[in-house]
Amino acid sequence: MNNRYELNKNLAQMLKGGVIMDVTTAEQARIAEDAGACAVMALERIPADIRSAGGVSRMSDPKMIKTIQEAVSIPVMAKVRIGHFAEAQILQAIEIDYIDESEVLSPADDTFHIDKTQFDVPFVCGAKDLGEALRRISEGAAMIRTKGEPGTGDVVQAVRHMRLINQQLRTIQNTREDELFQVAKDLQVPYDLVKFVHETGKLPVVNFAAGGIATPADAALMMQLGAEGVFVGSGIFKSGNPAKRAQAIVKAVTNFNDPKLLAALSEDLGEAMVGINEQEIELLMAQRGI
Amino acid sequence: MKKTIGVLSVQGAFEEHIKMLEQLDVNCLEIRKKTDLTGHTIDGLVLPGGESTVIGKLIRELDLFTPLKTLIEADMPVLGTCAGLILLAGRIADVETIHLGTMDITARRNAYGRQLGSFQTDEAFDALGKIPMVFIRAPYIESVGEKVEVLARVDNHIVAAKQDHMIVTSFHPELTNSLTVHRYFLNLI
Numbered sequence: 520m521n522n523r524y525e526l527n528k529n530l531a532q533m534l535k536g537g538v539i540m541d542v543t544t545a546e547q548a549r550i551a552e553d554a555g556a557c558a559v560m561a562l563e564r565i566p567a568d569i570r571s572a573g574g575v576s577r578m579s580d581p582k583m584i585k586t587i588q589e590a591v592s593i594p595v596m597a598k599v600r601i602g603h604f605a606e607a608q609i610l611q612a613i614e615i616d617y618i619d620e621s622e623v624l625s626p627a628d629d630t631f632h633i634d635k636t637q638f639d640v641p642f643v644c645g646a647k648d649l650g651e652a653l654r655r656i657s658e659g660a661a662m663i664r665t666k667g668e669p670g671t672g673d674v675v676q677a678v679r680h681m682r683l684i685n686q687q688l689r690t691i692q693n694t695r696e697d698e699l700f701q702v703a704k705d706l707q708v709p710y711d712l713v714k715f716v717h718e719t720g721k722l723p724v725v726n727f728a729a730g731g732i733a734t735p736a737d738a739a740l741m742m743q744l745g746a747e748g749v750f751v752g753s754g755i756f757k758s759g760n761p762a763k764r765a766q767a768i769v770k771a772v773t774n775f776n777d778p779k780l781l782a783a784l785s786e787d788l789g790e791a792m793v794g795i796n797e798q799e800i801e802l803l804m805a806q807r808g809i
Numbered sequence: 810m811k812k813t814i815g816v817l818s819v820q821g822a823f824e825e826h827i828k829m830l831e832q833l834d835v836n837c838l839e840i841r842k843k844t845d846l847t848g849h850t851i852d853g854l855v856l857p858g859g860e861s862t863v864i865g866k867l868i869r870e871l872d873l874f875t876p877l878k879t880l881i882e883a884d885m886p887v888l889g890t891c892a893g894l895i896l897l898a899g900r901i902a903d904v905e906t907i908h909l910g911t912m913d914i915t916a917r918r919n920a921y922g923r924q925l926g927s928f929q930t931d932e933a934f935d936a937l938g939k940i941p942m943v944f945i946r947a948p949y950i951e952s953v954g955e956k957v958e959v960l961a962r963v964d965n966h967i968v969a970a971k972q973d974h975m976i977v978t979s980f981h982p983e984l985t986n987s988l989t990v991h992r993y994f995l996n997l998i
Contacts, residue, residue, distance in 0.1 A: 526927045529945050529984050533858050533891075536820040555867060557820060557860040592918060593860050594946065616924040616946070639925055766870075773819045773867055774841055 527641030527661035530594065530616070531725035534558055534662075534748055538738070538769050539727070541565045541752040545590035551755070554765035558594040558617070560750070561587040566623050566670030567753035567792065570802065575625045578606040581613050588613075596643070601808040602628020604637075611640045617662070618642045620655075622807035623669045623752075632808060635659030645729065647680040647805050649687035653708035653716075656724055663722060665746075666805040667730015670753045672794025674731045674740065676805055681728055681744045692720040730805070733758070733791050735771030735784045742775035759789030812998055815840045815851035817877075819867040821859015821892060825983035829991045830855070843872040846880070853886040853998050856893030858945070858981050861918065864892050865908040874909070881911045886974045888994040894977040895948055902951055912972050913954030920949045920966070920979075934969060935960045940987045942968065942980035949979050 537557025542548040548559050563579040564572065578599050588595045594616035599606035601620055606627075610618050620633055622645050635642040636659035645666035646652035652663045665684070667677030691702055691713060699717055703710040715723050728741035729750035738749050749772055755765045767784040774780045814830050816823050818839035827837040838849055854877070856864075868874045881887050881897075889897045896908040898916035921927065927946060931939045942963065950967035953959060961969035961978070969978040969990075974997055982990035 522929055526929060526943070526945065527924070529943060529981065530924055530927065532822045532825065532984070533860065533945055535822060535824070535859075536818070537860060537863055552862060553866075555863045557863050588923075593862060594924065611925075614923045614925050641924060769863070770867070770870065773871070777842070780842070 523639050524636075524659065524661060528724050530641055531643070531662035534594070534727075535725055536773060537748045538765070538772050539596065539748070539750045540755055540765060541750075542587060543756070545586045547756055547761075548587045548590045550762050551765060552591045552593055554762055555769035556593060556765065557748070558596055559587065559591060560596045560598065560619065560752070562598055565753045565756060566804075567672075567757050568670075569623060570670045570800075577624060578603070578609065581609060584610070584615065585613060598624055599633070600624040600627040602626060602631050602633060604633045607633055607638060607642075611638055615640055620644050620660075622666055622804045626807050632658050643727075645805070645808070646684065647676075648683050649691075649716075650706040650708055651809055652684060652722060652726070653706060653712045656722070657709050657712060660724065662725050662727070664727040664729040664750055667728070667732070668800065669730045669804050671731050671796075671800060672733040672754060672757075672792040673796055674733070674737045677728050677730045677732060677741060678744065680805075681741060681746060684722075684726070685745045688716055688720055688722070691716045732768075733794065734788070735767045735781055738768045738771045739775040739781050742772055748772065754792055757792035759791075764788050764791075811836050812852040812995070813838055813850065814853045814855055815846065815849070816855045817857060817864070817868070817873075817893075819871065819873070820863045821857045822981065822983060823855075823857045826855050826857050826890075829983050829988060833988060833991055833995055835995065840873065841871070843876060846873065846876045851885075853888070853994065854880065855994075856887065856889040856896050857983070858891035858893065861892035861895035861908070865896060865906070868896075868908070878909050878911065881909060881975070884974050886994065886997040887976070888990070889975070889977040890981055890983065891945065891947055891979060894950070894979055897975060897977055899954075912970075912975050912977065913957055914970060914972075914977070915951045915953075916948045917951050918948050919946050921947055930963060932961055932963050932968075934989055935993070937989050937993065940982070940989045941985040942982075943984045944968075944980050945984075947979045950977075
């Protein structure tokens with residue numbers, strides 16, 4: 520891979536231990552930055568509202584993204600539909616810091632993801648198992664996040680995805696070297712990436728938790744399960760006191776191993792987003808793009 | 810006895826610094842809250858890269874601000890990279906809020922623009938020859954006070970400097986294979 524790809528992986532390294540927050544306006548972006556977000560995700564509707572509105576969900580208006588770029592000094596990310604490389608070209612043209620090729624939006628291609636190696640800006644992609652994660656990385660993703668189930672406030676799927684990815688990493692690390700070829704075949708991923716996992720026990724890029732994280736305890740749970748940071752989408756601006764909740768989640772990610780501090784952070788946060796359980800959802804976004 | 814370096818670990822690329830330092834045979838201590846500093850003795854301090862707005866906010870809210878500033882003002886050797894440079898800068902162009910502010914430099918945040926402006930190059934570091942320098946949404950130093958020694962320049966902008974026991978770089982030595990900057994820092998102790 521080229522130097523650009525290294526620089527793009529490096530930016531994800533700088534985001535580690537941080538919280539990336541979904542914002543829909545410049546005002547929300549400033550609240551997020553003041554609360555300690557390490558980056559913001561600019562989108563017209565947060566996942567919970569995409570769910571309730573239904574219909575086709577697309578890349579946000581570049582003008583709206585630009586107002587957010589002007590409002591904050593931290594990195595600004597934005598989403599494109601799976602496979603929609605023209606949307607990605609547009610975001611690159613407005614110098615976005617990170618593109619999220621996201622299952623939260625309606626997929627534009629039900630077979631092919633974007634060839635991310637053709638872009639200079641970095642991409643983050645969702646994954647629910649190691650095969651998906653490594654396929655996205657081979658397509659050029661510089662950062663991975665769990666898919667979770669966006670817009671639900673239900674953390675169960677993010678937990679499932681993070682545990683599965685880490686279990687699979689451990690398994691490959693302990694696999695005999697002459698069996699790695701078969702592992703690559705089973706996972707439908709390049710052998711070189713399997714070899715890397717075997718040698719290091721890690722993904723070659725940073726891995727964040729995303730989808731359904733709504734409380735400081737959720738964030739701490741994901742960090743203890745091995746996430747290197749978290750995305751919080753609907754959980755903040757769908758709650759009673761966004762600024763306070765945002766700050767509490769930021770501190771919970773830094774001190775995820777300190778239950779006393781987590782207890783203090785969890786006090787008086789006001790109402791959490793209502794949330795919907797996995798069984799109650801009609802649309803499982805995590806099943807988009809494999 | 811092995812030296813112990815406290816690495817500010819509230820957000821950002823602190824693990825990368827720890828991996829570099831461990832190759833140089835020192836102990837590392839992750840500093841996440843006040844008791845990590847008050848409960849241990851350290852010989853030096855590293856302020857890593859990350860987002861300076863986040864780190865600046867967290868050191869205040871986790872009661873690390875005053876203990877860190879006190880240590881640095883009492884001549885504790887410190888290495889600040891990227892966001893760490895911003896934390897130590899006495900002035901930040903177009904920004905009112907300064908952080909620890911112990912160093913007589915004026916820094917400019919995101920001086921090379923957005924991620925598309927991030928780059929890697931090889932330039933001379935002090936008298937130690939060329940080293941790889943990785944700039945990620947990096948700042949640079951616009952001007953320095955009399956007591957500050959310039960250690961490196963890229964395209965005429967100051968990207969590394971030293972004042973007494975404080976070293977700052979706007980690039981990320983922890984993202985390369987070169988131990989030059991970390992070794993230089995440990996020599997101050």
